[in-house]
Amino acid sequence: MVERHIVVVDDDPAMRDMLAEYLQSHRFTVTAVAEGQAMARVLAQRPADLIILDMKLPNEGGLDVMRRLGTPPRAPTILITGHLREEADRILGLELGADDYLTKPFSLRELLARVRAVLRRSEGASQRPRTRAQHMRYRFADWELQLRTRRLISPAGEHVPLTAGEFNLLAAFLLSPKQVLSREQLLAASRVHEEEVFDRSIDVQILRLRRKLETDPSAPKLIVTERGAGYRFAVDVESRSTV
Numbered sequence: 001m002v003e004r005h006i007v008v009v010d011d012d013p014a015m016r017d018m019l020a021e022y023l024q025s026h027r028f029t030v031t032a033v034a035e036g037q038a039m040a041r042v043l044a045q046r047p048a049d050l051i052i053l054d055m056k057l058p059n060e061g062g063l064d065v066m067r068r069l070g071t072p073p074r075a076p077t078i079l080i081t082g083h084l085r086e087e088a089d090r091i092l093g094l095e096l097g098a099d100d101y102l103t104k105p106f107s108l109r110e111l112l113a114r115v116r117a118v119l120r121r122s123e124g125a126s127q128r129p130r131t132r133a134q135h136m137r138y139r140f141a142d143w144e145l146q147l148r149t150r151r152l153i154s155p156a157g158e159h160v161p162l163t164a165g166e167f168n169l170l171a172a173f174l175l176s177p178k179q180v181l182s183r184e185q186l187l188a189a190s191r192v193h194e195e196e197v198f199d200r201s202i203d204v205q206i207l208r209l210r211r212k213l214e215t216d217p218s219a220p221k222l223i224v225t226e227r228g229a230g231y232r233f234a235v236d237v238e239s240r241s242t243v
Contacts (some may be wrong), residue, residue: 004049004119008010008032008078009039009065011057019052022108023115034058036065050119052111055081055093066096076100076122078114094204097163122164138174139238141222143213145170151213160212166204173223173233182230206231 006023010016011034020032028151031042035057042048051069055062062079069077079093093101100117102111138145142155150167151159162170169186183202210217224234 003027003029005029005046006032006052007039007042007048007075008052009036009057010052010054011035011166015054018108019111020110026112028115032154035155036060036068039065040068043075049122051075051077052115053077053079053098053160053180055079063092063096066093066098069097076118078111080106082217092206095208096196099165136239140174140177140233141235145174147171160213163205163208166208166212169202169205170209173231174237174239176236177237179232180226180229180232185230208225 006028008016008023008030010019010032013034016032016034020030023030023229031046031048033039033042039051039053043151053062053065066077068078069075069103077098079098081101081103095128099115102114120194120238136147138147144153145151146153150162152162153169154160172181173219186202206223210220210223213222214220222233222235224232226232
């Protein structure tokens with residue numbers, strides 16, 4: 001089996017070396033760098049299966065690096081933050097496409113569990129068999145989602161990019177329109193395995209979808225909140241096979 005490639009970006013040499021050595025001991029190939037420009041040079045030579053990114057970097061902060069990676073990022077990303085009070089930065093990082101985050105200090109065993117969970121979700125999403133459902137095309141409020149190509153088309157005919165998490169959540173809503181889905185149901189719909197996974201970002205991904213779909217995200221008409229219960233996709237959905 002080809003070892004999966006993880007890029008660690010952290011300006012603290014001791015932390016960088018500790019993470020690299022620990023992950024290498026668990027059969028990952030690791031490239032450890034101190035800042036975003038070095039990461040870009042690494043990715044130009046070899047794609048990463050996962051990026052572990054410290055948000056506090058010299059010269060260029062972690063959020064700037066996330067923006068340069070694009071939305072969705074070129075590889076699944078776990079953010080490392082230094083303080084619990086940095087909530088705004090963590091949320092913005094998740095909105096930019098990060099898959100998870102860890103707050104220092106954290107245990108190496110927890111890091112490994114999160115790395116494996118993110119890789120499972122990423123690899124499973126790309127390897128799922130093409131069932132009949134994946135050949136469906138859904139239309140709602142002049143929008144269209146093509147499951148096979150994972151393309152979201154706006155009423156103006158423009159392609160709107162979705163992260164893997166956003167796509168999975170939107171697909172779950174379209175499969176169950178006008179039904180209340182709990183956060184637990186949405187998490188289950190967006191994951192591949194039944195093992196426990198670490199995912200704190202369902203509400204953030206709902207916010208991302210609203211910003212892409214809603215005319216006024218602060219007063220949503222498509223994805224509405226059912227207080228104390230979850231969320232409901234509130235408009236009619238039409239479906240047809242593309243096969």
